[in-house]
Amino acid sequence: MFILVNLKTYPCDPVAVAEAVRDVDDGSDARIAVAPQAAHLERVAETGAETWAQHVDPIDHGSNTGHSLAEGVVDAGAAGTLINHSERRLKLADADGAVRAAERAGLETVVCANNPAQIGAAAALGPDAVAVEPPELIGTGTPVSQADPDVVEDAVDAAANVDPDVAVLCGAGISTGDDVVAAADLGSGGVLLASGVAKADDPRAALEELVEPL
Template sequence: MSSPLILVNFKSYREGAGNSAGQIGSAAELVMQESGVTIGVAPQFVELHPFCRHYEIPVYAQHIDAVEGAFTGRIPAFTVRAAGCVGSLINHSERRLTIAEIEACVEAAKFNHLESVVCTNNVGVSAAAAAFSPTYVAVEPPELIGSGISVAKADPDIIRNSVAAVKRISPEVKVLCGAGIQSGECVKTAVDLGADGVLLASSVVKAKDPEEVLRNLVSLL
């Protein structure tokens, strides 16, 4: 995706299901069209195909498994691709994987022509993930996730240092940051620190007016 990317993770929030999910999708599509800023979404799994059919925005899965065949309940990469998705999150802090599993999922994404967004929690893990050459590394200090305290303000060094570490290992890998992102100022600070965008969830998904929040997020870009 073109930079900067604002990627909204719906998680398993009730506000990210059914008609509420559709309202977020419509808001993302409208704000993306008006602003020219790429806004991607990672809906809940049952929403992937409808989102890909109904909204002209990049759609990501929240997780994939590097399997296919007789694996009940798993999410093979090829099914995500068949649904119309452009990529997937991998190793979110709420869906942690081993290093070997991360590598296998990145390879499965590549094989199925999907972007991979590998989530990490510090500079060292960001560098390790970059060695697998995913599309993105998304660094999120776990203590700030859902806190309302922006990583861009509370820990700008983790953004700056993660960007430097990732680029030393694999210059083509892009870097997102997340945790507590809630305003256009947060997004601008992240981009000024070298990030290619942000990964966020509750500030949009739980908002009374997701469109208003999205407009604020892109307002300084």
């Protein structure tokens, strides 16, 4: 089970969260990674935690002021990247370009989408995984697996119909170990979450609670 913790721009200590991710990952059967802000990538990667970028742009080396270059996040220590998160939406052509840029740099990719129909389109881009995240549930503490489990099952089916090698992650509202188990029972290969860990008073305890049922 893959657990990807997105720190967004929350006012947390990214290094402390990364150290918790590293330690809990070492002691569990789950694979756990953390996606900090771009400015924190190198410091987070130095902890030894699996580190992901929150975004890369569909660009190559050149005149691209203010953009995020895939090779740049690799140099900072990233192993993968989110693409098309609901808070960083891309046009389809740009999402495709971002996946290609990530592939060029050797980054693993998770393309986010709002619903099963979009999951099918995202899977067609050929990422390593897609993540279904209904925007209305993000940050609510109500997991999609509980609010509308059909969304997860339909997303798994939509991805499988396009490319059975593309894994499906379940996002939005994930905060407990029961949520992780429910996502797995619905066919998800992992979860994408943020506030449940990034806003926790004790990130390590929050992570341990997530993986305990596994």
